[in-house]
Amino acid sequence: MTWFRLTAAGGATLSLHIQPGAKRSECAGLHGEALKIRLAAPPVDGKANEALLRFLAQRLAIPRQQISLKSGQASRQKVVEIESVTAERLVALLT
Template sequence: MSHWYRQDRDGAFCLSLHIQPGARKSGVAGLHGDALKIRLHAPPVDGKANAALLAYVAELLDLPKAAVSLKSGQTSRQKVVRVEGVDETRLASLPAASE
C-alpha cells in the first residue's frame, strides 16, 4: 500500500493530499513527500479551494460528491480527505500516483 492513502476499518480510504490552490488548471501533480500533490484552479478564498478539491476528487474517482469529505486541513495545504466506495486498485491507478 502506498503511503499517501490508508484504509479505515470501515472500508473507506483516507487520502493524504498536498494542495496547490490558484494553479492554472486542476490536476494530479505526482507525489509530494508522503502525500499526493493536487493542483487546483480554484483560489484559496472562502472555502472555494476545499469545495473544488472535494468535487475534483469525486470526479477523478468517478464517485458522487457525497462520498468525499474533508477530514482535516480546513485551512492548510496539507489535507486528509475521506473517500467511501472506492477500491485500492482505483487509487493506485491515478495518474502520477505511482511516481
C-alpha cells in the first residue's frame, strides 16, 4: 500500500485525494497512489479540510488533536499526519 507511510514516532502520514461536495462522507478506494475520500462538506473557507480531519478522527476512533493537515490546504491532493496509529488500524478502518 502506497497511500500511507509509517513514521519513526509511531504515527503515519497519509496521501489523500479529496472529493468535496459529495452526498456523504466516505472512503472511496484508491486514486492512483492516494486514498480517495469523498466529503459532504463544501470546499469553501476551509470547511472541507476541517470535515476531513473530523472524519478521519471518527473513523479511526482517535482524538481530533492527533490528526493534522501537513500539505494541500487549497488542493484536492492532501497529506495528513496521524499520531499513534498502526498500519493494521489504518487499513482496517479506512479501506
